[in-house]
Amino acid sequence: MAITKGPVKALILDFSNVLCSWKPPSNVAVPPQILKMIMSSDIWHDYECGRYSREDCYARVADRFHISAADMEDTLKQARKSLQVHHETLLFIQQVKKDAGGELMVCGMTNTPRPEQDVMHSINAEYPVFDRIYISGLMGMRKPSICFYQRVMEEIGLSGDAIMFIDDKLENVIAAQSVGIRGVLFQSQQDLRRVVLNFLGDPVHRGLQFLAANAKKMDSVTNTGDTIQDNFAQLLILELAQDRELVKLQAGKRTWNYFIGPPKLTTATFPDDMDTTSMALSVLPVAEDVVSSVLDEMLKFVTDDGIFMTYFDSSRPRVDPVVCINVLGVFCRHNRERDVLPTFHWIRDILINRAYLSGTRYYPSPDLFLFFLARLCLAVRNQSLREQLVLPLVDRLRERVGAPGEAVSLAARILACRSFGIDSARDMDSLRGKQCEDGGWPVEWVYRFASFGLNVGNRGLATAFAVRALESPYGESAVKVMRRIV
Structure with missing residues (x-):
């Protein structure tokens, strides 16, 4: 495991209920x-x-x-x-300390009477991981007394923000946090491992390891427990991770289908869709004449308002704002903005009037609407049109900073914010904290099939989003362009 030589230099652990229990x-x-x-x-x-x-x-x-x-x-x-000693947890702490290469101090801090101290020393004798053990009976003070924490900080010579403290009692954690220590409330042995890794490990390195270990196996899952193989998630993983070896695709001849293989959990036949096709035309190298012919075909599938439908099938007149954004992106990248003005103006009005806050037909997260819109802004070449989106988008992104969200929503928000130079440090902290022990991030329902009551998510996609957000969002040149507009 890669351990950051970062801000946390000491790990302080309670004994009772954390390292042992009775x-x-x-x-x-x-x-x-x-x-x-x-x-x-x-x-x-x-x-x-x-x-x-x-x-x-x-x-x-x-x-x-x-x-x-x-x-x-x-x-x-x-x-x-x-008394039961939690052997696996102590072995884990030993390994964490070893991986830190001398950069991490491990201490115990316990409310234990002087006559009972032999228990702590026997644990340390079996697992010699502790640099120091602070026993209340010897120190003359106990948690949650502020003076106890201050004495420990003084003796180890570190400021509070360089110390991680884990305890099973909330009052002890609050007291630690009140003096600036990074206090964490113990929940379970498994959660302790995850929390320690998230504080001390390199989240990007661990995320990349997860992606590599699961290459070409990152299928989507539904809220019913079924597995779905789909092109859309694979294409988005490819765009985020920039590694063709991670994904498997089933290419269409010109247009693309959401599903890899036969459709699942839906109608027996399933038409190609503009969302997956737009993603493919954006991510993969496609001959210009093929792109041009596909764009011409897309223009045949619009509503009476001139707004793009989702499918290459007039019998399914579904409309979704995020799908429209992705279609707009392809047209803009190929200098055909004037062909799509009705859809463009509709998306602009949705943004201005915050009509995305409850999600869209296929995308439940408002942050994904804003993410794909920020992505579109990089493709719009007409300055006047770009400004119509960017100016309100910056305000809407600032409104979202710090809002609750799962991994994909947080990462999408971070990427969109950073492309405009908006600080989203709070969201980055939240995103880091959601990383799982195996290095990946948990599933979030990214899109839905409302007609069938299905929600779809993908751990690989969540991890690719998170890694990109914690690493770097877009190229520096793109950031400079957006900042000039703002």
Whole structure:
């Protein structure tokens, strides 16, 4: 695994419930609910800070909670026997530290009374991964006391933003965050692995590894659990990743079909569509005379308003704004903007009036509408037409920054924003945090077949989007052009 020599220089981990766990015994004199109350009391907190001996603590507990000190001793003896060390997690932390090549300090930070510290030392003896272990009973302070975190920061010599802290108690995480530490609430062992990799690993390198490992196997999936092989996702992956070896395609003779092979989960016959065809004509090298003839054919399939339909089939008069944007892009790249003005003006009006916010017929994400529109702006050669799109588009993109979204939506937003020099750092942080342990990003429903109630997504496409967004969106020259317009 590639580990960034980046801002995080220290990983601080809680022990209880993170690296090890125990269960309150049920067949003892002190019931679990009473034991929980005891461990939440000021007496126990003082014990964890080393202010009482074990005997003194048990005596005080016995007096307040009306139990015997002997019962307390027996209960904790049984609890110690239930201790389970999370071996796989510790091995994982060892590997992370090794991969960091000496650039990462690993520390433990635990609320543990002085007499119980042998448990921490035994874990460290078996897994010698810790540079330091901060035990509350020895430090004279406990989490979530701010002074505890400040002392640790002082001793390891790092500022808060260079430290990642993982704990299962929200109050401890909040306290860490309040002094500038990158606090993370522990959820599960699997989630811990993902979070640590996302903080410390190189997201682009890991994403590229995922794409390479799944080359030519990145099929789309539906919300019903079915697999679909489609040209559109493959073409978009190709445009984003710029690597023909990653994808498999079934080329049309002139126009292209969404499906690779026979159609699935829809009608027995499925016509070629303008969306996939436009993507193919944009991404692949195609002879100019072939492109020209296809554009001429597209002009035959428009509504009474002069707006492009989706299919090369007049019996299916479907219209979608994103499909229209992609068709416009091909016409603009081939200097035929004047042939498509009705569709152009319709898209402009959708943008100005925010008619995309609920998604479109085939594309549920408003961010994909804006992404493909930003892509179109790079193709529009007529300055007057380009300005009609760019000026409102910049405002609409700024409105979207920081909005909730899944991987594809976030990445599409980042790419569109960066092409106009708009800061979307918050979205980049969110996108990094969604990376899975295997280096890919999770499925997001990118398009839908409303007539059949199907949503379609693709992990390969989500990963290609994310890698491109975290790496670089468009060429520097394109960014400069857009900034001049703005």
